[in-house]
Amino acid sequence: MNILEKITNELDTLSKSERKVAEVILSSPNTVIHSSIAALAKEANISEPTVNRFCRRLDTKGYPDFKLHLAQSLANGTPYVNRHVDETDSAEEYMSKIFESTMANLELARKSLDPMLINRSVDVLTQANKISFFGLGASAVVAHDAQNKFFRFNVPVVYFDDILMQRMSAINSRQGDVVIVISHTGRTKSLVEVASLAKENDATVIGITSKDTPLAKECSIVLSLDVSEDTDLYMPMASRIAQLALIDVLATGFTLRRGSKFRDNLKKVKDSLRSSRFDRKD
Amino acid sequence: MNILEKITNELDTLSKSERKVAEVILSSPNTVIHSSIAALAKEANISEPTVNRFCRRLDTKGYPDFKLHLAQSLANGTPYVNRHVDETDSAEEYMSKIFESTMANLELARKSLDPMLINRSVDVLTQANKISFFGLGASAVVAHDAQNKFFRFNVPVVYFDDILMQRMSAINSRQGDVVIVISHTGRTKSLVEVASLAKENDATVIGITSKDTPLAKECSIVLSLDVSEDTDLYMPMASRIAQLALIDVLATGFTLRRGSKFRDNLKKVKDSLRSSRFDRKD
DNA sequence: GGAAAAATGAAATTTTATTCCATAATTAGG
């Protein structure tokens, strides 16, 4: 993968002249990425074709391609990974770890989502008579946020984080209603029951949950989100953020489907808040 | 300096044709690093000199040098840039854009946070007699989430998204109480007043807001979060997610400060939920 | 509406990389 390592590994399969090239590159790779093939050849006291052959031997397409690989190796970035917080971490460390894990999980979540199902969900939502968001605990927060967003669209929308209200609402639902049930684990009994009730009453049930959960089985559409929670801390962190991002996607899909006139309306909603705010000086 | 971000930032200083180039590059940077200047020019429907001028405008020496920078940016882990959703985007496109923008903004937010202030905030929180979270609109959701988290720590914690309750609560606060006020714009009048009231009553006021806002001026500690909201859609998206990640950081700092015994307690809280869930088969 | 400034692309030029091939170096077999 890393071309510098590769050069080191293959050093003994190279010919004498090619090794000269390798040495120049290894000794100052940062200069090389800004050199032409002629400059490098001169530096290594060999000819240009030799440099070219050297590049091919390393499975690159030629000198420019080789420089590209070299540049990437030097950039040597740390891609975002799920790093667990450690007891001895400083504020800076745990802060970085949490942000990075969150980003890594968003990436995971994105990969696990099927755009076709997003599209179907948006279809269903734009045609809904009423939209309900149900969640408990951390997912209640997401449902709450979803209500705030869809409320702006001037469609009937409700959100409940109370089991009884959820049940009653589910029982009262009917064809044309959309019920979005949010649960990372997909195993919360009362929510699974609510989904089932809503379905029995002909509502379209969209589940925001993980793959193959009891909740997923009760849903008309399952938007599955894979995230790996850091269970060390016993608190939902990444899952709810991925859920929120998904809500953003659905809300965006909704506004796009409704067209530009509709977006003017959103602007009005936003402008209506102006008087409650301090002016900007700039 | 990530060149993809740079392109995004300078998008409006570019000429029409140069912007075409920028768009092609942003939409598939991985293709571009393997393209010749001619291929890119053709893809963007402009001439080769324009590509060249574009590269120079971004302070690179020319096209090959630009490709080098681009390659490094891509290797650098984050190809995540703030990309605006477009009217003609497919579900897959707007989904990707939203997730990527969210990630890009989390990165921005992380950079704008000062670990020292995080540390101070955690200090204050661990010693608090009572913790209150206040927010309105999208930030109310964040406050709601914060309550869920801190509630597990077995400390007195409240959350209000009602201006009157917020005011009353602020007036009743006293030394040793911590009030966390959340507002992306930092310009919501009633929240600024609440912060001011709490401060007058000797509570420690922590603001989660942007830099240099009216709210920031009223706070004892300002945790400033820079994010660039996509104002095209008139909905808070990235800001609240960054705020949530910050809440995670604070909550994590809290548990770390309290030590391992305390974390056993968290496990108990989590275990208490077990009976309300379906068992896992695996 | 027109002059000045800015943007753009066609063509020429320059730079850079690659190919071809003759020659030199190395190796293996006697």
Next chain:
DNA sequence: CCTAATTATGGAATAAAATTTCATTTTTCC
């Protein structure tokens, strides 16, 4: 230790790519 075969190497030619120049078009500003 020599010779034929193989491999490595570089000079020159060629091809490809990037850059510069400059005329033309478009935009901006009065």
